[in-house]
Structures are given as structure tokens and as C-alpha cells.
Amino acid sequence: ETGVTQTPRHLVMGMTNKKSLKCEQHLGHNAMYWYKQSAKKPLELMFVYNFKEQTENNSVPSRFSPECPNSSHLFLHLHTLQPEDSALYLCASSTPGDNEQFFGPGTRLTVL
Amino acid sequence: AQKITQTQPGMFVQEKEAVTLDCTYDTSDPSYGLFWYKQPSSGEMIFLIYQGSYDQQNATEGRYSLNFQKARKSANLVISASQLGDSAMYFCAMNTGFQKLVFGTGTRLLVSP
Numbered sequence: 001e002t003g004v005t006q007t008p009r010h011l012v013m014g015m016t017n018k019k020s021l022k023c024e025q026h027l028g029h030n031a032m033y034w035y036k037q038s039a040k041k042p043l044e045l046m047f048v049y050n051f052k053e054q055t056e057n058n059s060v061p062s063r064f065s066p067e068c069p070n071s072s073h074l075f076l077h078l079h080t081l082q083p084e085d086s087a088l089y090l091c092a093s094s095t096p097g098d099n100e101q102f103f104g105p106g107t108r109l110t111v112l
Numbered sequence: 113a114q115k116i117t118q119t120q121p122g123m124f125v126q127e128k129e130a131v132t133l134d135c136t137y138d139t140s141d142p143s144y145g146l147f148w149y150k151q152p153s154s155g156e157m158i159f160l161i162y163q164g165s166y167d168q169q170n171a172t173e174g175r176y177s178l179n180f181q182k183a184r185k186s187a188n189l190v191i192s193a194s195q196l197g198d199s200a201m202y203f204c205a206m207n208t209g210f211q212k213l214v215f216g217t218g219t220r221l222l223v224s225p
Contacts, residue, residue, distance in 0.1 A: 004156075009155075033211070041217065042116070042203075042214070042216055042217050042218075043203065043205075043213075043215040044215075045212060048211050048212075050211075055211075056211070056212070088155060090155070090156075090157065092157070094211070096211070097210075099145050099147070099162050099207065100147075100159050101159070101213065102159070103149075103156050103157035103158070104156060105154055105155045105156040106155035106156065
């Protein structure tokens, strides 16, 4: 595997379900990000991790819970989601201080 | 507040022609960076080009160039010699703080044979 991978690519869940999104980067980066892309809205930064420590939480509701066990892996744990949380969730990584962020293909989430 | 505006929801261009995608930005920070990303239907955001606010020259990367007009706060992307594979969503973005990227709403480009 190369670059940034995300699993699953598609997820359908009910509002009472608990699920997790996984992101893995094979680029040797130490910064990882979660973004949300809703229809007809700009990409929104959700969380930033640097060297496994959360350094940014962009006022994200607590029903989204990130986890970064090491610099290569990032999870987004989901529980009690709402239909308006349906979106494409993109993970990215970078070297801290570098301008370029490398994105994964995203997980298309549908909340019923 | 920092903001990126892309006023063209969709653009059409014929293969081999050049196309300009518009982007204007708003920030009071003297130091910032401007980015263009391409998002094919597969979903991943592909980095295309970067321009720093203090860069004197317009950035170029192969067929991509960034027309940076600082006084007008615009950072238009020019794609020369369009190819069918250029059909995608294109996003302009700005970083105004450490690691914080603000994105525009995007422009869908369709390249026809």
C-alpha cells in the first residue's frame, strides 16, 4: 500500500449504531487530519494530530471521537450520529510545517 | 475571517484548450499560502500547486500555473492544453495558521473531446 488509505470506502449506518473509520498513511508523516466534505459545502477541518497528540478540534460534536494510536494510524469513532452527518470523510497526512497535505480517497458515510 | 470564494460552479473546455478557474480569497494575515487541489470522482484530493504570499513569481507545475494577483486577492488556476483526464472538481484553499486549510466550494471542470 502506498500513500494514504481509508477503510471502509462506503458505510451506511443507523442513528443508534457505533462504527469506526480507519485511516493509514505510508508516507512517514507525523501529522494527520480528519476533514468532512458535505454536499455543496467547502471541506471542513475536524481534527488535527501531531505526533499522536490532538492539536486541533474544530468544535466537532462529541458524537465524533478521534483516536491516533501512532503516527501512521488515525481512527474516527462514530456513535449516535444524525442524518446531517452524512458526508465524505477525508483523512490527510503531512510533515508538520510542510505546506502540502496528502489525502486519502475518503469514506462515504450515509446515516439513516 | 479567512474565506475562499470560487464563483464558477462549473466550467466546460475543449480538449487541448486552456482554461482558467477563478479563486478569490480574504484574509488579514500578511503571511499565507494558496493551494489548488483536484478531486476526481474517486474522491481523493490531489495536490496540484502552491503559492506563498511572499513569492514573487507565479507558481507553475507542468501544465498548471497559478495566476497570483495579490492586490486583487486572487489566485486563479490556469490549466494549459486540457486533457480528458482533467475532468474533475477543483478546489482552491488557503492556509492561514499552522496546518489549517480553508477550502472554497469548488469548480467542476468538464473537458470534452
